[in-house]
Amino acid sequence: MDSDDEYMSGLSSEGEDNILQDESDEEGSDGDDFGFEDDEEPEPDLGYSQKDSVKKEKKSFDINFKVYHPADIQTQQDELINEVNMILDIRKEDAAILLRHFRWNKERLIEDYMDRPNKVLESAGLGPSTSGLQLESIMGFTCDICYEDDGTQTFAMKCGHRYCVDCYKQYLGQKIIEEGEAARIQCPNDGCKRIMDSKSLDLLVTADLQQRYHEILTRTFVEDKDHLKWCPAPDCQNAIECGIKKKDLDKVVPTVACDCKHRFCFGCGIPDHQPAPCDLVKKWLKKCADDSETANWISANTKECPKCGSTIEKNGGCNHMTCRKCKNEFCWMCMGIWSEHGTSWYNCNRFEEKSGSEARDAQAKSRISLERYLHYYNRYANHELSAKLDKDLYQKTEKKMIQLQTASGMSWIEVQYLNTASQALQTCRQTLKWTYAFAFYLARNNLTIMFEDNQKDLEMAVEALSEMFEKPVTELADAKLKVDIMDKTSYCNKRRVILLADTADNLANGVWSWGISF
Amino acid sequence: MATTLATKRLSKELAKITDIMPDGLTLVSATDFTSWTIDLTVLDANPLYLNQTFRLKFLFSDKYPMEPPEVVFVSLHEPPRPIPMHPHIYSNGIICLDLLGQNGWSPVQNVQSICVSLQSMLTGNSKNERPEGDTAFVATNRQRPRDINFYYHDDKV
Ligand SMILES: [Zn+2]
Ligand SMILES: [Zn+2]
Ligand SMILES: [Zn+2]
Ligand SMILES: [Zn+2]
Ligand SMILES: [Zn+2]
Ligand SMILES: [Zn+2]
Numbered sequence: 235m236d237s238d239d240e241y242m243s244g245l246s247s248e249g250e251d252n253i254l255q256d257e258s259d260e261e262g263s264d265g266d267d268f269g270f271e272d273d274e275e276p277e278p279d280l281g282y283s284q285k286d287s288v289k290k291e292k293k294s295f296d297i298n299f300k301v302y303h304p305a306d307i308q309t310q311q312d313e314l315i316n317e318v319n320m321i322l323d324i325r326k327e328d329a330a331i332l333l334r335h336f337r338w339n340k341e342r343l344i345e346d347y348m349d350r351p352n353k354v355l356e357s358a359g360l361g362p363s364t365s366g367l368q369l370e371s372i373m374g375f376t377c378d379i380c381y382e383d384d385g386t387q388t389f390a391m392k393c394g395h396r397y398c399v400d401c402y403k404q405y406l407g408q409k410i411i412e413e414g415e416a417a418r419i420q421c422p423n424d425g426c427k428r429i430m431d432s433k434s435l436d437l438l439v440t441a442d443l444q445q446r447y448h449e450i451l452t453r454t455f456v457e458d459k460d461h462l463k464w465c466p467a468p469d470c471q472n473a474i475e476c477g478i479k480k481k482d483l484d485k486v487v488p489t490v491a492c493d494c495k496h497r498f499c500f501g502c503g504i505p506d507h508q509p510a511p512c513d514l515v516k517k518w519l520k521k522c523a524d525d526s527e528t529a530n531w532i533s534a535n536t537k538e539c540p541k542c543g544s545t546i547e548k549n550g551g552c553n554h555m556t557c558r559k560c561k562n563e564f565c566w567m568c569m570g571i572w573s574e575h576g577t578s579w580y581n582c583n584r585f586e587e588k589s590g591s592e593a594r595d596a597q598a599k600s601r602i603s604l605e606r607y608l609h610y611y612n613r614y615a616n617h618e619l620s621a622k623l624d625k626d627l628y629q630k631t632e633k634k635m636i637q638l639q640t641a642s643g644m645s646w647i648e649v650q651y652l653n654t655a656s657q658a659l660q661t662c663r664q665t666l667k668w669t670y671a672f673a674f675y676l677a678r679n680n681l682t683i684m685f686e687d688n689q690k691d692l693e694m695a696v697e698a699l700s701e702m703f704e705k706p707v708t709e710l711a712d713a714k715l716k717v718d719i720m721d722k723t724s725y726c727n728k729r730r731v732i733l734l735a736d737t738a739d740n741l742a743n744g745v746w747s748w749g750i751s752f
Numbered sequence: 753m754a755t756t757l758a759t760k761r762l763s764k765e766l767a768k769i770t771d772i773m774p775d776g777l778t779l780v781s782a783t784d785f786t787s788w789t790i791d792l793t794v795l796d797a798n799p800l801y802l803n804q805t806f807r808l809k810f811l812f813s814d815k816y817p818m819e820p821p822e823v824v825f826v827s828l829h830e831p832p833r834p835i836p837m838h839p840h841i842y843s844n845g846i847i848c849l850d851l852l853g854q855n856g857w858s859p860v861q862n863v864q865s866i867c868v869s870l871q872s873m874l875t876g877n878s879k880n881e882r883p884e885g886d887t888a889f890v891a892t893n894r895q896r897p898r899d900i901n902f903y904y905h906d907d908k909v
Contacts (some may be wrong), residue, residue: 243877354788378860379757379761379860380757381760382760400757401757401859404818408815408819413854422859424858424860425858744770
């Protein structure tokens with residue numbers, strides 16, 4: 235086996251099957267109670283084609299992943315440790331140290347151990363043994379750390395370096411609490427590579443330190459494994475397993491959703507950025523940071539009405555603005571007339587490239603490229619801002635809905651459509667935001683035009699839904715508007731799926747052509 | 753204040769070195785258990801350090817000996833105490849030595865063993881030079897020695 239294969243490293247074969255094919259089996263975190271029977275898996279084709287037809291429809295841009303709760307992470311470690319303990323016939327504590335030393339790559343550990351057991355033990359800090367593990371009080375013993383010889387309890391790991399229990403306690407406290415170390419705590423003796431095992435540790439320190447030690451070990455487990463990542467949401471303790479290969483990140487955007495509801499990219503860890511691939515996102519974010527001064531003005535919440543010049547403030551996510559003074563209806567984004575936005579010939583989302591004659595000299599070229607960038611950047615930033623405003627607005631609405639519930643007798647269930655609509659707005663704006671970064675790098679061709687049409691459809695649907703949200707609460711309770719909002723919500727979600735599926739298919743097939751490389 | 757491991761251990765170390773101080777080392781001051789100064793000379797006839805005495809300053813935290821002490825060379829006009837010339841000693845006295853970092857430290861090390869290590873570090877040196885980037889480092893460094901993440905060029909020097 236090629237031990238450097240990035241995909242296989244650290245992954246047991248049964249784990250791999252789960253990742254790739256078995257997303258419907260959500261319970262029991264692998265449940266491989268029969269470590270040895272995994273080689274006798276059912277014939278893949280028979281087993282799975284049947285399953286596929288019953289399980290819920292999977293979208294082409296969805297990726298398989300699995301959420302692990304803290305207890306699952308512990309179970310996974312224990313199972314690997316038990317397996318190595320049985321196969322190699324070594325103590326569980328030593329199996330744990332060896333697995334950590336091999337970054338949880340069980341196959342490579344077993345292979346290497348079979349070849350040269352002594353070398354493996356030595357390099358993992360499990361060198362030759364001299365004594366048993368127990369606390370002892372030894373006459374005439376002087377501790378090399380505290381220099382005391384008062385006949386107190388002492389301890390030595392298998393390397394034989396003996397210190398008093400109090401010194402060990404302080405040493406381990408320093409390593410665990412102050413230095414955040416667990417998997418690679420060495421014997422206190424200078425130059426001794428012996429690693430502190432959990433059984434010895436349990437003998438020496440108090441329960442709370444033991445707990446902290448195991449917490450850090452769990453952390454190390456997730457960090458050591460290539461296919462596991464912590465959910466980046468603050469306070470979330472779950473980890474996600476996903477089998478995506480690094481080299482495939484230009485073809486797939488692996489968005490995963492934690493049980494805590496946080497949706498993020500498994501490839502780069504930032505919040506969901508479909509349909510744009512990780513490298514594009516990285517380049518785009520860098521560009522935005524570098525050019526932040528040029529584009530700064532967009533974050534402003536006020537603009538002037540293009541007709542009468544009075545100041546207009548944006549207080550919801552919707553881009554359909556109506557001037558209070560002159561009643562002019564215009565688009566916040568392009569400042570164009572709103573009524574034209576629904577028509578097939580008006581393009582708010584597309585950047586119209588000027589004809590070549592205008593861009594002859596370098597100065598004109600650079601001006602056009604800046605205009606082009608700002609076109610995409612403004613729309614990108616606007617969706618980000620709008621998503622926030624939509625959320626604020628929903629929170630206000632939610633409060634009023636509670637009042638309305640008591641006044642009109644509507645139940646909590648009956649007002650949930652607003653929650654669903656708000657979620658859809660957030661998700662769709664997140665997608666729209668990244669479609670503009672994506673479009674910035676696209677070359678102009680038929681595929682791009684189709685993409686922009688999809689983008690426009692989704693955008694119009696989102697603006698319409700967003701506008702319904704801005705209605706006063708009394709109108710929101712209206713049965714007709716409720717149905718409209720529910721219809722529009724599902725329409726938005728449908729448009730989003732269409733856009734993402736199309737884009738993902740083209741990405742997987744490598745058919746996008748890029749105007750700007752990333 | 754309760755007798756901590758740090759004070760217990762340092763009082764024993766102090767008793768031992770006041771009794772017999774190894775060659776080339778002189779205890780200058782050790783009035784409390786937070787800071788000591790020791791003068792050091794190189795034992796062999798390394799021409800780089802001939803007839804020179806260097807002054808070491810030790811700072812102990814209450815986590816000593818679980819945590820290494822902070823050790824620097826300090827310079828003085830009278831009596832003359834220069835900063836020794838060495839590719840791992842910056843001109844402000846900061847020492848880049850694995851032993852004094854979190855990872856290289858062991859609680860069985862002590863003041864005397866540090867001094868002996870520094871003596872042999874000087875003994876084995878033949879380069880009359882400062883570390884690379886010394887000027888910039890000395891001009892800009894505001895970190896305490898133990899918070900600096902040295903890249904240990906090689907352990908032999
Ligand atoms: Zn002790
Ligand atoms: Zn040892
Ligand atoms: Zn989470
Ligand atoms: Zn990503
Ligand atoms: Zn107006
Ligand atoms: Zn517009």
